[in-house]
Amino acid sequence: MAANTLLFLITILSLIIVPGPDMLYVTSRALASGKPAALKASVGIAGGYVVFTVLVAAGFQSLFLAEPRLFQAIRWIGLAYLMYLAYRLFFAGGNWTAEGNEPAPVDTNDLKFGFLTSLLNPKGMFFYFSLLPQFYMPEVMPFWIYALVFGMVASLLCLIVYYGVGSLVSGPARAWLANSNNGKRVSMLASLCVFAVGVSMVVADMA
Secondary structure, eight states, X not given: OHHHHHHHHHHHHHXXXXXXXXXXXXXXXXXXXXXXXXXXXXXXXXXXXXXXXXXXXXXXXXXXXHOHHHHHHHHHHHHHXXXXXXXXXXXXXXXXXXXXXXXXXXXXXXHHHHHHHHHTOHHHHHIIIIIGGGGOXXXXXXXXXXXXHHHHHHHHHXXXXXXXXXXXXXXXXXXXXXXXXXXXXXHHHHHHHHHHHHHHHHHHHHO
């Protein structure tokens, strides 16, 4: 069991640290409004993955396996949301900070958008519905207990890593972003990265 658990942790950490929509959203909000925004976004993202955890524990992955068109439909909804997220980041312009040295007001929707970012993230769906069951050890515990424990661990790791990254980038980098031109460039770069992630998933889906 120890070897299997270690392999699971290595796999989930590898997926988390690869920059994707979740990471980009947290870092963009951290740069815009500091640690409070990063925390809200990270909690929202972890909350979305808790939903996936409960669904897997309840056996919903069997439904997706039996009805692949349903899974594909949800994936396309997720990809559409990524395009919307790219749009929001692109038109954030240079509004990363308020006047003077005061931080920009925290977006009260950070929690909601973080939640939607993970809940509609195709990579997250793939992990919870396809990869998570691969680490199941039937001789150790019932599947629903395994799914709850390992799924919650994955969600907690997401919260820790994303908030950690958000905390790091919310420091000196925000002073540099006080220059609206710099803020606009970063915002547009983040938007293009999210857009590229979405396009790559569309291409992979059509291949």
